[in-house]
Amino acid sequence: EKQPLKWFIYCLECLPCQAQYIGSTTNIPARWKNHKSTANTRKGSSSGIAKHFTEGCPHDQGDTSKMQLRIYLVDFMLTSTQALTLAGHEPGPQCRCSECARLKAVEDDWICKMGTFSGRHLNSRNEIKSKSRVNAQW
Numbered sequence: 001e002k003q004p005l006k007w008f009i010y011c012l013e014c015l016p017c018q019a020q021y022i023g024s025t026t027n028i029p030a031r032w033k034n035h036k037s038t039a040n041t042r043k044g045s046s047s048g049i050a051k052h053f054t055e056g057c058p059h060d061q062g063d064t065s066k067m068q069l070r071i072y073l074v075d076f077m078l079t080s081t082q083a084l085t086l087a088g089h090e091p092g093p094q095c096r097c098s099e100c101a102r103l104k105a106v107e108d109d110w111i112c113k114m115g116t117f118s119g120r121h122l123n124s125r126n127e128i129k130s131k132s133r134v135n136a137q138w
Contacts, residue, residue, distance in 0.1 A: 005084070007103050009075040009110050012049050012122075015068050016059035021048040021122035022111045024103055028073070036066045048122025074114075077106050 008028055012021045012035055025031035038050040039060075045051040049069070053060060059068055079099050087097035110116075116123040 005079050005081065007077045007079060008073055009077070009103075009107050011072045011074050011110075011114065011116075013070045013072070014049070014052060014057060014059070015070060017052070017057060017068075017120060019049075019052055019120045019122050020114060020116045021052075022074070022107060022114060022116050023047060024107045028071070032071055035071075036064070036069065039066050039069070040064050048116075048124065052122055074110055075106060077103050079103075 005026065007024055007026055009022065009024045010028065010031070012023065013019065023031070035047065035049050038046060039053040039057075042054045045054055057068075061068075079102075084097070084099055087099045089095055089097045089099055111123045115121060
């Protein structure tokens, strides 16, 4: 079956801090909910935005809606269930199949274009160097 699938690349921004994070997902609403949840609980460092709040965003008012955060879609990648099966895809950020490598290349391109791995921004340079969607060392 060649059911088309879209993988999305997004930018999440803490507006008052002008800090940006580039990520990818197949489900924007679920990922948005997860980012807000980790920001509210201030537990974990599964993403740069989670780390930003865990370490104490200076503009966090404690509201659970996280009105200072904005999410923008910047790109997408098309794949299919057939392509994922042929590539030996395993769901989750640990997968290293050729389709996930293709997604990571698009994501890395946006991280580089937007410069979100340096200064106040929230991607790790190690994410690009390791070609990993899992946060490596910070």
